[in-house]
Amino acid sequence: MTDAALSGRTRTEVDRIQDSYMAQVRRRRMYGGLTLAIFVLLMVSGFVVADGRNAGGFWDGWRQMLDFPADVLSEAWEKRANLPGLLVRYFPALIETINIAAASTLIGAIFGLVLSLLSTRGLARWPRLIPLFRRFMDILRAVPEIVIALVLIFILGGGPVPAMIAIALHTAGALGKLYSEVAENADLKPVEGLASTGATWSQRMWLGVLPQVAPNFLSYTLLRFEINIRASAILGFVGAGGIGFELRNAMAWGPGRFDEAAAIFLLLFGTIVFFDQISSRYRNKLTEGT
Amino acid sequence: MTDATATLGSHKTSADALFRRKRLIGFAVPAVVLAYLAYIAVAFDVAGLLQRASTDNAVILASDSWSYKTHVTLDNRRGGITYAIEGERKGAYPDGERPAWVTENAAGDVLIDLEDGHLVRFLPDSAVTYDVPGFGTIEAQLVDGSVVTNLSEPIPDWINLSDQRMTVTTDAGRLTMTRSRTEVFRYFPGWELFWFTLDSPYHGHGLARIAFGDRIDPDRPNLSGAMSDFWNNGMWRHKDVAWAIGETILMAFLGTFGAAMLALPMAFLAAKRFSPVGALRFGMRRIFDFVRGVDALIWTVVLARAFGPGPLTGALAILITDSGTFGKIFSEALENVDEKQIEGVASTGARPLQRYRFGVIPQIVPVLLAQVLYFLESNTRSATIIGAITGGGIGLMLTQAIQTQKDWEEVAYYIVLIVTMVMIMDTVSGWLRGKLIGRKE
Secondary structure (H helix, E strand, O other), X not given: OHHHHHHHHHHHHHHHHHHHXXXXXXXXXXXXXXXXXXXXXXXXXXXXXXXXXXXXXXXXXXXXXXHHHHHHHHHHHHOXXXXXXXXXXXXXXXXXXXXXXXXXXXXXXXXXXXXXXXOOOOOOOOHHHHHHHHHHHHHHHHOOHHHHHHHHHHHHXXXXXXXXXXXXXXXXXXXXXXHHHHHHOOOOHHXXXXXXXXXXXXXXXXXXXXXXXXXXXXXXXXXXXXXXXXXXXXXXXXXXXXXXXXXXXXXXXXXXXXXXXXHHHHHHHHHHHHHHXXXXXXXXXXXXXX | OHHHHHHHXXXXXXXXXXXXXXXXXXXXXXXXHHHHHXXXXXXXXXXXXXXXXXXHHHHHHHHHOXXXXXXXXXXXXXXXXXXXXXXXXXXXXXXXXXXXXXXXOOOOXXXXXXXXXXXXXXXXXXXXXXXXXXXXXXXXXXXXXXXXXXXXXXXXXXXXXXXXXXXXXXXXEEEEEEOOEEEEEEEEEOOOOOOOOOOOOOOOOOHHHHHHOOOOOOOOOHHHHHHHHHHOOOOOOHHHHHHHHHHHHHHHHHHHHHHHHHHHHHHHXXXXXXXXXXXXXXXXXXXXXXXHHHHHHHHHHHHHHHHOOOHHHHHHHHHHHHHHHHHHHXXXXXXXXXXXXXXXXXXXXXXXXXXXXXXXXXHHHXXXXXXXXXXXXXXXXXXXXXXXXHOOHHHXXXXXXXXXXXXXXXXXXXXXXXXXXXHHHHHHHHHHHHHHHOOOO
């Protein structure tokens, strides 16, 4: 009698728990499904809008997608004898692109280093100004490179320097944030030790913090260098010199100069893959070494 | 004893060597950096660049971006005076209206007050006078198609004079006289006509007046009329700008999420744990490398040929490039999933697809979503640049405005919009990341 009553009560309890569990699952599924539906709706309508505002439609263009690479390849193949000569001819432009990337990474890293140390809790020279430096880095990161590059091209004239400055500013903001995250975890004991000997702020940073964080900083810098090579090629296309500029000229000529476009494609592709490989190998070494 | 000194000795030499190396590196690294920067300064011709740099352009840029000028133009051939902001048709005053600082006296002379004592008079017979405080009155007249003035040598450098043309530039404004027209510029701070152009009845009315006051335009309710006039403002083109911003965000959105959806199944094929066929794995990885290596620039150029200019091309370029990057990141994340959860799901008799759905996906979703949202952020910036190349979005409007080299206030407006857009996208994606995967801090 009591047993039955007990089991009866437990059953209702279990039922209740099960019901509420199932309701919860249903609600979660509904929310999940709803999110998915909204997402799919956004993707589809976004695609339709983009397709409508594009000069050529997606469905026509789809079939022509391989036409241009085929044109370029066939023309390059016909004139394959020119290719080594063209590769040599565009090599200086490639060097310029790499130089833009390297110089802007270097300058950006130096500024990013200073900014990051100034905006890290525990290390900052003026702790009250930390929010100021952080906002400053946010702004540096938010301004797209093309904006600064175009304005500087107007003032300074075309060439590699506007692109270098534009990329360096962005790099300073981006690296500054990453550096500061690393520096936050640095051990403060060496800094205190140095402070007790009367070291100045720059000595404390140079001798107490940098040796700890150098491998991580280098690894981020290399990653940034990869990104900057791509950025400097793209900015060249907008008028800032280097291989991107040559590519735009070759493209503007249209058929007949596609062998030049092919040579530039080849150089750019080779460079990006080469530096990607080197930097990822070196980065692995750096992060494993610690 | 001898043993100990021997080992100590070798330790000492190795320690000395280490110190020497560190000392060398400590000086060599900064030296190399300096040498490289010096090489760059020479290779990029920084000295020549500084000489060529146009400070005039910088001044124009700095002053024009926050000010505007109103043109008062007298047609010397047909007569008649027009008043237009920035000298554009879209900014012209309607017939019969004129700015308050231009008056006509009884004799028919037109007086243009440039303030601080600067006064320009348009007189009959194509004559003009300009009172410049501290200098005197400049008189000029067109006689048989050439400019005749009362100026005598030496002519100050703020006046540019030939018999075809006279230009007087002062702090208060500018007077230009040529055979075809006599023109006065007066400069004002601010972005004029930002809300309504002069032909809109709502021009010059405050927000409170429009929202709560009587009907200004009898045909339309105030709010909807004002909205439509603002939206179709021909000077600032708010409609086009809004569409361009929308296109840029759309490119980033479609590209990023499209790439993520494309890359996820491919990442399974490239991950050691889920794809037993070595050749397939290798092939997939090379595809990722290839797609990443070709780079957004080349993809953009290639796709623009097939799809023409527009946002779809930009979205596809981002999609293709990032699917390579995502493929690589996702497959690395898949290699690191915890086996235990999959085993647990498998022990309930789940089929492979169910094992992936309930054993793998829940583990990697936070990692993947965080990555995808990071890329959404940075792709908003990329879409601005790609738009400038493919011809879509705010990037194109910015490039065009800079290339015309006169609408600097529009350039400033676009820059403000772009930076705001990027910052909002940063905030939204950071907030979403926090919601979806839990805040780190």
